Amino acid sequence: MTGNTGNTGNTGNTGNTGNIGNLGSGILVFADRVDLPFVATSGLAQQQIDNAVFPESLWRQDLLAWLTLADFATAGWAGTIVVPPPAAGAPAGEIADLVVAAEDERADALGEILMQDDGFTAYFMGLLGITVRSHPATRRLLHIAELVGLMTSMHFKREFNRTRPSQYCPALLPPVPVPGHASYPSGHATQAHLMAACMKAVFNVDPPRDQWAALLDALATRIARNREIAGLHFESDSTAGKNLALAAFGILNDPNRMPHPVGEPDRFAETLAEARGEWP
Numbered sequence: 001m002t003g004n005t006g007n008t009g010n011t012g013n014t015g016n017t018g019n020i021g022n023l024g025s026g027i028l029v030f031a032d033r034v035d036l037p038f039v040a041t042s043g044l045a046q047q048q049i050d051n052a053v054f055p056e057s058l059w060r061q062d063l064l065a066w067l068t069l070a071d072f073a074t075a076g077w078a079g080t081i082v083v084p085p086p087a088a089g090a091p092a093g094e095i096a097d098l099v100v101a102a103e104d105e106r107a108d109a110l111g112e113i114l115m116q117d118d119g120f121t122a123y124f125m126g127l128l129g130i131t132v133r134s135h136p137a138t139r140r141l142l143h144i145a146e147l148v149g150l151m152t153s154m155h156f157k158r159e160f161n162r163t164r165p166s167q168y169c170p171a172l173l174p175p176v177p178v179p180g181h182a183s184y185p186s187g188h189a190t191q192a193h194l195m196a197a198c199m200k201a202v203f204n205v206d207p208p209r210d211q212w213a214a215l216l217d218a219l220a221t222r223i224a225r226n227r228e229i230a231g232l233h234f235e236s237d238s239t240a241g242k243n244l245a246l247a248a249f250g251i252l253n254d255p256n257r258m259p260h261p262v263g264e265p266d267r268f269a270e271t272l273a274e275a276r277g278e279w280p
């Protein structure tokens with residue numbers, strides 16, 4: 001029986017737990033000593049620091065983004081954004097296009113399809129050459145777009161309840177699980193184009209950094225297209241998602257339409273201003 005103890009050698013891999021520090025907080029996790037806890041070291045328990053508030057620098061930007069989502073949720077967007085219904089029935093022409101895409105493009109796009117299935121904010125950060133440490137407000141802005149895009153797209157997906165392409169044409173056989181929600185509009189397209197719109201607003205200063213616009217739009221379009229190549233969305237899903245993103249940004253970026261608590265600033269406008277300050 002002791003022969004199995006050889007597997008204990010794998011415990012050496014626990015050294016990788018140090019990478020936990022990369023998961024968001026940036027604070028390294030470590031194990032204290034059992035025989036001499038750090039706090040028990042002579043006199044240390046009395047060495048207390050007067051911190052009246054939680055340090056702003058330690059706030060996770062993705063969690064702060066939820067506050068802006070709460071503001072947007074009460075902006076009356078569902079009654080003002082108009083998303084035309086998709087065409088009734090199976091769009092034969094679009095299905096034929098997806099079959100060709102699966103045959104001709106999927107092999108080359110597969111890596112991106114797999115990586116972007118659960119999220120793609122890292123692609124925008126990679127394009128911009130930033131990290132959450134170097135540009136925290138920019139990261140928060142991208143996450144606001146991710147959350148608002150998710151909420152708005154789910155609202156209209158539920159309203160229209162359009163069948164997925166692979167449910168019309170099973171032979172498309174998507175390389176990732178078919179999401180558990182309807183097809184129209186595309187959530188990836190909504191989120192990606194809303195991220196692009198937010199970042200273009202960051203760069204729309206005096207003078208504007210126009211060179212970023214084409215790059216951001218190209219990345220958003222590519223992300224949406226990858227979902228089509230995967231057999232998960234029609235082209236019309238992606239188009240509707242892009243239009244939804246632009247409509248949602250129009251509300252986010254309008255101080256007269258974005259509610260906020262009395263005595264507090266417009267959180268989206270504040271984030272946008274902070275993000276601009278990170279790009280001197």
